[in-house]
Amino acid sequence: MTSPQDRLIIALDVNTLQAAKKIIDETSDFCTTYKVGLELFSACGPAAINLVKQAKARVFLDLKLHDIPQTVSAAIRQAVAQDVDFLTIHALGGSVMLKKASQEIGLQCKLRLLAVSVLTHHSDAEIKSMGFTQTSLELVLNLLQQAYQTGIRGCVCSPLEAPAVRAAFGPHMTIICPGVRPNGSASNDQSRIATPTMAIQNGADHIVVGRPITQAANIKQAAASVLREIQEGLYAKK
Numbered sequence: 553m554t555s556p557q558d559r560l561i562i563a564l565d566v567n568t569l570q571a572a573k574k575i576i577d578e579t580s581d582f583c584t585t586y587k588v589g590l591e592l593f594s595a596c597g598p599a600a601i602n603l604v605k606q607a608k609a610r611v612f613l614d615l616k617l618h619d620i621p622q623t624v625s626a627a628i629r630q631a632v633a634q635d636v637d638f639l640t641i642h643a644l645g646g647s648v649m650l651k652k653a654s655q656e657i658g659l660q661c662k663l664r665l666l667a668v669s670v671l672t673h674h675s676d677a678e679i680k681s682m683g684f685t686q687t688s689l690e691l692v693l694n695l696l697q698q699a700y701q702t703g704i705r706g707c708v709c710s711p712l713e714a715p716a717v718r719a720a721f722g723p724h725m726t727i728i729c730p731g732v733r734p735n736g737s738a739s740n741d742q743s744r745i746a747t748p749t750m751a752i753q754n755g756a757d758h759i760v761v762g763r764p765i766t767q768a769a770n771i772k773q774a775a776a777s778v779l780r781e782i783q784e785g786l787y788a789k790k
């Protein structure tokens with residue numbers, strides 16, 4: 553069974569191991585997975601992965617891979633060697649890249665690939681200005697369909713899109729939602745957002761929360777409060 557703590561993923565969007573360790577030390581009672589993203593990985597490399605593993609937590613490596621298929625699968629091989637649990641890949645990389653990535657993981661490996669479709673800071677107007685004619689939801693579903701067909705069974709999407717994603721792919725798709733803002737907190741640069749309770753009710757398996765926790769005056773209190781909001785979502789779903 554997935555505990556409420558397993559549902560929360562905290563984004564370690566900092567640039568030193570010390571800052572990351574401080575967040576982990578303060579929040580390890582409230583979550584079992586930490587996201588190592590571009591900033592921390594560029595600054596500290598695999599030491600950031602080791603830091604999370606030493607805390608006996610799972611690693612979500614958010615590198616949003618998008619390159620030629622050969623390069624992406626070579627990167628995935630390294631992530632597998634480092635015992636990463638979740639790894640993001642851009643669905644916009646196309647079916648050949650996605651298929652090779654999916655084959656690299658195979659059936660034996662515990663690493664779960666997560667297809668990223670449309671980043672949550674994009675508004676519909678911005679998506680249009682990039683030349684896409686579909687609505688953002690249509691684009692999300694098309695991109696995820698392509699990823700699903702190659703064997704990928706995890707995705708990152710906005711909590712507002714989670715109901716449609718769940719309806720389209722059923723229980724075998726792991727849905728992870730960033731763009732989550734606890735009741736009463738600032739939206740920052742995220743535009744398609746929901747509260748933790750709403751995100752869970754909408755079908756998210758896990759939510760990713762960064763700044764509302766990591767930049768809070770009291771990190772422990774902020775994490776505890778997000779966990780309570782997750783629990784409310786789980787009760788409401790029963």
Ligand code: C5P
Pocket residue numbers: 563565587589614668670671672673708709730731732740742760761762763764
């Ligand atoms: O601070 P905040 O809660 O907005 O952090 C959200 C995290 O989730 C960031 O690390 C960001 O890179 C990541 N993310 C996102 N939207 C996606 C995929 C990942 O915001 N579609």
